[in-house]
Amino acid sequence: MSDLTTLDKHIAPHFDSSALLVIDVQNDFLDDRPSGVAGTKERLGELERLTKLYRRAGRPIFHVIRLYTEGDIDNVRRSEFAAGVRLVEPHTSGADIPVQLLPHEVTLKPEQLMTGDVQRLSDKEFVVWKPRWSAFHRTNLDALLRVLGVDTVVVAGCNFPNCPRATLFDATELDYRAAVVTDATSGVSEERIADIEPIGVVPLELADVEAAFYG
Template sequence: MAAEAATGNERRATGDGGPVDPNRWALLTIDVQNDFVRADGPGTIAGTEALLPAMARAAAGFRTAGLPVFHLVRLYLPDGSNAERCRRASIAAGLRLVCPGSDGSQLHPTLAPPGGGVRLDERALLAGATQRVGPREWVLFKPRWGGFYATRLADELRALGVGTVAVVGANFPNCPRTTVYEASERDFDVVVVADAISRIYPRGLAECRDIGARVLDTGELLEALAALTGTAATAWPGG
């Protein structure tokens, strides 16, 4: 029965029922930064703070399983020159949103790597470098909505042998959805973690399924990882 349950989880997570290599999974967190999460942040996204526990559970599961975690972040220069076109004017006019070096630009503590004390190296990130913040955990700056646009993400994932990415973060209509489509375009299998992405809605999830993405909640994700890696989900924080 355990073997049958594991096979079912593999099929649910990958869609084809074929062999699954647990080392080929990675977690992508999208824009889980103080300015977007905190209720008093200048760019707060409604509903994101309430989903932090689910995001943290997903990250803890990947860390415990020894699987890669990539945090994708934004860093808007004060003149707005590296912001999306629709936001340049407001930032240039004085809106300080995820400004490099600010507290608001940092990863929210709930999702930050264990041990604390990690601050973003904005100079390196803005130059396109990958910042390592844990044993198998990194941060990348993304200059537009999607995590793959003009970044090293695809190369970093392929160098690690990753074939499946799970996506959590903020906020679905913009960056997570774009990242899902970009991942699919690059032939990665995609898992959308529905209860760990803010502003998600049924039609969007249906459209993700239509391009082959799998939609799981955090509990199902942890069960799938447990089946693939042999790690007991109950051993993971919050599991």
């Protein structure tokens, strides 16, 4: 566990006004898939505990996902897509969120999501589609967080150096307090965490979040 009492008061997470952002945890990104991200499947247990913790605390949860179509895909994957490689396509099981992270059975609504609308799973739980790396890029996430009175984003999920990292950078640009749950995020290393701490991102462990909510 970390000693959060020593943090600067301007970056210390406010858990009682926080939201959990679960980034890109979808079946196609699990280790046993052709385009899987190493370590993601191993983090499902911690991610399940984290989502249940936020649900129990009554705090917002946003499952932020990718959906790739021919007309809207980032440059780095265009060649693969043109060669026939398919990943998190709408209406495929590969795009689905692992069931253990959800409050109930969910059928994603790609047409709704890809217009920028959120899919509501409950009063405090949502799915958001992001077309690029950051959960804030071309999404309504910032506006939704403001409406919910959120000032702290707690990030977990798939492949830290890409989408979680981009999301954390944008969160600090928007003056959110920002934290990453390192043992519930794939692609984490000491060097990568040290690289992002200078912009005010707080590294946490799942035990820190549990202690913050329930002592």
